[in-house]
Amino acid sequence: MPRTMPAIRKKRAEKGLIIEDIPIPEIEPDEVLIQVEAASICGTDLHIWSWDEWSQHRIKPPLTIGHEFAGTIVEVGAKVEHARVGDFVSAESHVTCGMCRQCRIGQRHLCPNTRILGVDREGAFASYLAIPEQVVWTNDRAKLSPEVASVQEPFGNAVFATLSNDLAGQSVAVLGCGPIGCFSVGIAKASGASVVFATDVNEFRLDLARKMGADAAFNPIELPGKDVVRALVEANGNLGIDIILEMSGAPASITAAFQAVRNGGTVVLFGIPSKKVELDVAENMIFKNLTVLAVNGRKIFDTWYKTQWLLSSGAVDVRPLITKTVRFEEINSAMELLAGGRACKVVLKPDQPAPLPVREDSLDRDPDITGRVTHP
Ligand SMILES: [Zn+2]
Ligand SMILES: [Zn+2]
Structure with missing residues (x-):
């Protein structure tokens, strides 16, 4: 047979x-x-x-x-x-x-x-x-x-990137709302972030980010002067953002991440750019005394245990x-x-x-x- x-x-x-x-x-x-x-x-x-x-x-x-x-x-x-x-x-x-x-x-x-x-x-x-x-x-x-x-497998990517920092009481911005970005919005909300912002150029994705709990979602294309940095900082009470999760890999978004983060804040890079990206290392990294984390994959199997809890407890739907x-x-x-x-x-x-x-x-x-x- x-x-x-x-x-x-x-x-x-x-x-x-x-x-x-x-x-x-x-x-x-x-x-x-x-x-x-x-x-x-x-x-x-x-x-x-x-x-x-x-x-x-x-x-x-x-x-x-x-x-x-x-x-x-x-x-x-x-x-x-x-x-x-x-x-x-x-x-x-x-x-x-x-x-x-x-x-x-x-x-x-x-x-x-x-x-x-x-x-x-x-x-x-x-x-x-x-x-x-x-x-x-x-x-x-x-x-x-x-x-x-x-x-769970892609959700684990978001878990590893998002929980690389203690988010309790922190302002968080997720730049790029594909599946991993949207997962991250939900994980950040479940982890006690004081406020979660989201950005994307696609309205369908911004809607999903709102459904996952984003407090405000911005489309850079629709903003005056396409100034997403200003929109984020204003929405955060004129303060830079504590922790930025860059999930898009778009060069403009990576640049915005380093501008919108507060002095002494953290940028997590997860989105993969398709080519080299130019950054102002002096102004936007050293003088800001930033923590920059480049994250890849999932921690095997540490991330899976966290994923299991977040999904099976209902903390993230x-x-x-x-x-x-x-x-x-x-x-x-x-x-x-x-x-x-x-x-x-x-x-x-x-x-x-x-x-x-x-x-x-x-x-x-x-x-x-x-x-x-x-x-x-
Ligand atoms: Zn995959
Ligand atoms: Zn090996």
Whole structure:
């Protein structure tokens, strides 16, 4: 009996994605097989869909893409020690080496040998996905829906960037309200910021930032003289902002961050500029005695514990940010929607596949004894 499944693939080195029936992955001894229930589309997937310069250098087709997901473990390998069949899980998308200096001193998110799901190895936009146990994160099904559980991975980026500072009683401005910026607005509110401002050039995104709790949201294009620095400072009682989270990567926004921050304040840089950015280091950094933090990724797994608490306690409700849930067949139109800035998170739901066929080679193994071979 064939063991195949539909998967969303970058088949050729060109724009677009196709759905293809491919073999269900065979797991290695240290891996688990997961039946995917929800998978959300990331900016990275959008880059791969559009086949931009970054993807042309990084992606080797054919490849199943996707790295943000939630699902149920249906098989575990012989060397898997903790994960169990039936566990409702998500995963850290960065599979790291465990042996480099960063890995060994608690900075696994900076491992130079990282292999990312759906980028460097087969991804989650499929009915099934095989991943090493080391990246499995167990969810509480009673507290998180598959859709919300699937956005924990990008939410974790926002958690790491936003909670890099004690926000209690501080004025905070989030520049750039894509998914990570909108998550950050919610996290800043939940963390006791005295006031949270948001900026973006897209009204749809500003609306979402307001829904996530922003006290005021500004569109630089609409402001007199496009002066977003003045708008922020005035809204903050003519005081510079305590902590600025730069989430857009737009050069104008990065410049504004360093101007709108108060003397002695903090700028957190998370948005990735597509080219070099010029900064007035003397005026806007040294004389202001600033703290500047450049943040990348998520702390593995420290950030995941904070993420789990923020989402399962209800401290942050991300549901307003899930614009749409779509089937695999709608992948290309979902990408168009995201590229047009008319969606925040879009979640893919695979059609529920038929029960996994029993493998020939598993028939002589007794699931009751090993506890490691089961089929739904
Ligand atoms: Zn992502
Ligand atoms: Zn490493």
